[in-house]
Amino acid sequence: MSTAPFRRVLVTGGAGFIGSHFVRLALACGIPEIVILDKLTYAGSLLNLEGVLDDPRVRFLQGDIADPDAVAEAMTGCDAVVNFAAETHVDRSLLEPAAFVQTNVWGTMVLLEHATRARVSRFLHVSTDEVYGEVLIGAAKEDDPLRPRNPYAASKTAAEHFAFAYWASYGLPVLVTRGCNTYGPYQHPEKFIPLAITNLLSGQPIPIYGDGLQERDWLYVDDHCRAIWVVLLHGEPGQVYNIGASEHRPNLAVARALVELLGADPAAIVHVADRPGHDRRYAVDWSRLAALGWRPRISFAEGLAKTVAWYCERQDWWRARRDDAFAAYYARNYEGRTSVLRSS
Ligand code: NAD
């Protein structure tokens, strides 16, 4: 991959799952300087940046994208922005939607405002395939209508609208990516794949919402980061780029694959009450991105095996994330669901 034509890139949410992998990729690709702005919410951790923080090209700032002073400081001297910072978990958005509006909408607005003033040459906003809502057949194209159905997806949709408003109104060179379900090392144990792995490693069952036939397209994190890099360098401002893997699986199939990889008892898969408003299926058409030369490189089978191996090896990392606060969230989210427990 070619060296970027940027001097200093602001990466927000760089202490999170995808953001931390992206920082590693950007450094490997020769970015001269990176400023990471991250609030270090429950989802972020400096442990995700092990081996990165010592790099003289990296400056880490703990701060909130919704805080104009923190953003102004972080934006100083930057000529590109990649915005990963967000509240990202759908279940939490159902419990506490206001935090999603504050960070995902207002925070993005603050970033757009300061990026416009700084006249950056690229503003890449990392969005999600959830903005389309459920796609029961076929695959969503970038110009399809947006019909978000949960508070997280609604906040991401609103953020995109602001991003395009800044492009159309003030000429900010905005690019938007809409990625599908991403997995890999350093993903917080609240999300389905790491939750299932770490539950099995802790002797707990995998909770499957409803019938488990909801379908997601699973993308390995390195492939997602390469896609963002390609769009950052070669995308056309004002455009959206879907990122898909064409690795669709019902949740039950993912759970069964994990049980097999870990040699666990199939009875560890239990059905619990469904997520309210649970989107049945997501699917995107990623031919626009393919035209820029990107393809996913890691198959689901390979990515899942690598991920399981990493969680088996890095129990220190995930046990620290499954702390008391996580236990409190877990009890709140899953209580009431367990009344319909049954084996798959
Ligand atoms: P994550 O939850 O692992 O990380 C989010 C990071 O943002 C954390 O480090 C957190 O501390 C930080 N953050 C949260 N609020 C902040 C604030 N107000 N100010 C500064 N930092 C803040 O998320 P992720 O899974 O790495 O997702 C990154 C981005 O990619 C998000 O925008 C998400 O919507 C998008 N996305 C994720 C997926 C996926 O499957 N994980 C798929 C498509 C798109």
Ligand code: DAU
């Ligand atoms: O599609 C992209 C989106 O993927 C990202 O924008 C989000 O940030 C990311 O969290 C993810 O959203 P999902 O809701 O699809 O991911 P999650 O890992 O929470 O759930 C994946 C599927 O597994 C979903 O159908 C719900 C189901 N599930 C999840 C959990 C946590 C279960 O059946 N049981 C569970 O305990």
